[in-house]
Amino acid sequence: MEIKKRQLEIIEAAGEILTESGLAGLTTKNLAAKMGFGESALYRHFKSKEEIIVTMLQYLAADMDKRLTACVAKLEDPVEKLKAVFNNQFDFFEKHPHFLIAVFSEGLLEESKKINTAIMQIMATKKKHLLPVIKQGQQEGIFETATSAEDLLHILMGSFRLHMLQWRMTAFSFDAKQKGNKLMGSILTLIKV
Amino acid sequence: MEIKKRQLEIIEAAGEILTESGLAGLTTKNLAAKMGFGESALYRHFKSKEEIIVTMLQYLAADMDKRLTACVAKLEDPVEKLKAVFNNQFDFFEKHPHFLIAVFSEGLLEESKKINTAIMQIMATKKKHLLPVIKQGQQEGIFETATSAEDLLHILMGSFRLHMLQWRMTAFSFDAKQKGNKLMGSILTLIKV
DNA sequence: TTACTTTGTGAGCGAACATTCACAAACATT
DNA sequence: AATGTTTGTGAATGTTCGCTCACAAAGTAA
Numbered sequence: 001m002e003i004k005k006r007q008l009e010i011i012e013a014a015g016e017i018l019t020e021s022g023l024a025g026l027t028t029k030n031l032a033a034k035m036g037f038g039e040s041a042l043y044r045h046f047k048s049k050e051e052i053i054v055t056m057l058q059y060l061a062a063d064m065d066k067r068l069t070a071c072v073a074k075l076e077d078p079v080e081k082l083k084a085v086f087n088n089q090f091d092f093f094e095k096h097p098h099f100l101i102a103v104f105s106e107g108l109l110e111e112s113k114k115i116n117t118a119i120m121q122i123m124a125t126k127k128k129h130l131l132p133v134i135k136q137g138q139q140e141g142i143f144e145t146a147t148s149a150e151d152l153l154h155i156l157m158g159s160f161r162l163h164m165l166q167w168r169m170t171a172f173s174f175d176a177k178q179k180g181n182k183l184m185g186s187i188l189t190l191i192k193v
Numbered sequence: 194m195e196i197k198k199r200q201l202e203i204i205e206a207a208g209e210i211l212t213e214s215g216l217a218g219l220t221t222k223n224l225a226a227k228m229g230f231g232e233s234a235l236y237r238h239f240k241s242k243e244e245i246i247v248t249m250l251q252y253l254a255a256d257m258d259k260r261l262t263a264c265v266a267k268l269e270d271p272v273e274k275l276k277a278v279f280n281n282q283f284d285f286f287e288k289h290p291h292f293l294i295a296v297f298s299e300g301l302l303e304e305s306k307k308i309n310t311a312i313m314q315i316m317a318t319k320k321k322h323l324l325p326v327i328k329q330g331q332q333e334g335i336f337e338t339a340t341s342a343e344d345l346l347h348i349l350m351g352s353f354r355l356h357m358l359q360w361r362m363t364a365f366s367f368d369a370k371q372k373g374n375k376l377m378g379s380i381l382t383l384i385k386v
Numbered sequence: 387t388t389a390c391t392t393t394g395t396g397a398g399c400g401a402a403c404a405t406t407c408a409c410a411a412a413c414a415t416t
Numbered sequence: 417a418a419t420g421t422t423t424g425t426g427a428a429t430g431t432t433c434g435c436t437c438a439c440a441a442a443g444t445a446a
Contacts, residue, residue, distance in 0.1 A: 022303030038395055040432085044392080048434080160351070161354070162347060189340070190348075221404060365416070390445080395439080399435080401432070402432085406428085407427090408427095410424080
């Protein structure tokens with residue numbers, strides 16, 4: 001799946017609309033207006049609105065996969081790895097807040113089968129990177145073993161998601177990176193033995 | 194705000210549609226069909242579709258407020274209080290899974306100002322009940338004080354929300370109450386001194 | 387210059403949307 | 417039996433939706 005330059009621009013515009021006006025705001029009319037051309041031009045680059053959304057979610061999953069892989073590879077300590085992963089996420093969303101849809105894609109659930117699959121893929125990608133790190137930490141005796149690795153992951157991801165949601169709901173009115181790193185630091189302290 | 198019997202039936206039908214078909218599925222046509230009458234009859238009970246959604250969210254907030262108040266009142270121990278609160282929530286959503294929209298209402302964000310306000314109210318209600326209990330636990334030396342009460346609340350609520358999301362995304366395929374109580378128990382153990 | 391591909395335009399399609407309105411049962415009150 | 421209120425019907429409203437199509441610039445390659 002290669003994404004062309006113009007396609008990426010459209011995807012970014014779609015993300016902006018979703019974040020600032022919700023799903024109801026994402027119409028072909030609005031999207032074309034934001035791109036500065038007519039509605040029909042959209043169909044030169046995508047064959048349907050559904051394809052635009054699916055491509056966006058797939059792009060986000062692939063991008064996250066790349067970022068998190070690089071993030072985890074260069075460190076040894078599990079705690080540092082986790083901190084690096086979340087810091088990377090905060091960085092990304094601070095730079096591209098319109099892609100917060102990647103975190104709140106539940107709003108798109110049940111729109112179509114393909115979209116559902118793409119949403120699942122994003123969550124699976126995150127899990128793929130974090131779970132091994134947590135298990136590593138448990139094996140090295142750094143993290144609590146009374147709670148399963150899955151539950152620890154659940155706590156981390158749930159807290160991260162709620163943090164991002166509050167950031168958006170307050171119209172990005174606080175420093176998501178600083179507050180987020182502090183929060184994730186607290187959690188890591190809690191789950192350390 | 195008094196809700197009539199027929200209005201409540203409509204609200205429940207709307208919740209069912211939202212949970213099983215998403216926001217796009219909630220049309221006046223579908224809603225009327227589920228109620229077994231024509232579209233125009235809806236407007237005997239509500240003056241707009243927006244009013245239906247807002248009333249639903251307000252009803253959920255009020256109902257939750259009542260339930261959680263009763264829940265917290267009859268217990269002393271903060272740990273037991275929290276367990277009771279979450280157990281009550283699991284019970285409610287097991288009985289009324291179509292009202293899961295109360296937890297995932299972010300999907301409705303930015304649909305309208307009134308809807309946004311109603312969503313905020315639901316989150317504020319939860320917070321109102323849980324935060325004092327956590328603070329009480331900290332004062333009594335039961336919960337960790339290295340992490341702020343707000344952060345502890347954040348972890349609890351974030352984990353709860355993700356749990357409910359996974360339950361829905363897997364089509365209610367596991368026992369949300371049993372698994373949820375286990376998860377919340379783990380978290381409570383983590384934050385105990 | 388010619389020919390081809392890419393990317394745009396603008397009018398227009400049928401379908402679905404929320405909402406309204408004149409009207410009719412059903413029901414309760416007198 | 418007569419009257420008034422609730423709650424339904426079914427057709428129709430205008431609007432917006434995603435999408436198509438015949439056509440035209442603009443860019444590329446021979």
